[in-house]
Amino acid sequence: AQSVTQPDIHITVSEGASLELRCNYSYGATPYLFWYVQSPGQGLQLLLKYFSGDTLVQGIKGFEAEFKRSQSSFNLRKPSVHWSDAAEYFCAVGSNNAGKSTFGDGTTLTVKP
């Protein structure tokens, strides 16, 4: 069965600092991987996705993620965090049916001024 682990429940970074959110997955075949962001009181919005090709994926809002098959990881990065990035971030691994994905428990990002 597929699963996703986000080891960090809560991360605090200073505005302007770099960010890396960790995601590890378990999946039998080539995974379809997603990062979503959820601002307070909102639904989830897709940041980026990976399904094949270049292992470094660019997304919206200046985010990128790197797929590393050998480590079963898909970590999300941003070189310089803005206060508006404060939100909850979910990593997900997709099944044959998009949306019927398995989500991690989420990482809450706090940005210090």
Next chain:
Amino acid sequence: DVKVTQSSRYLVKRTGEKVFLECVQDMDHENMFWYRQDPGLGLRLIYFSYDVKMKEKGDIPEGYSVSREKKERFSLILESASTNQTSMYLCASSLAGARDTEAFFGQGTRLTVV
């Protein structure tokens, strides 16, 4: 833009009431989903539907049922609400068949059962 609209942002219901959560999408997506979101537990799939009148149980279907009479509308039903169903409920939709297709989410309904 794809829009997934949930009929209520906040609901307060009494224990034992029958509760309907409604979701409508405007992009002709085949798939629709209901998730429940609780702190520290991520998103858990309650039910999903891949076509009109078709449904499949997710990971936590107990205490819930669903209805999809029209392609654009997917309803979640709590037959007899209980306090342990107090949660944030998220509806989502997606195209069928494409594994890399993302899910589009509504803004959520925060349900409190008292």
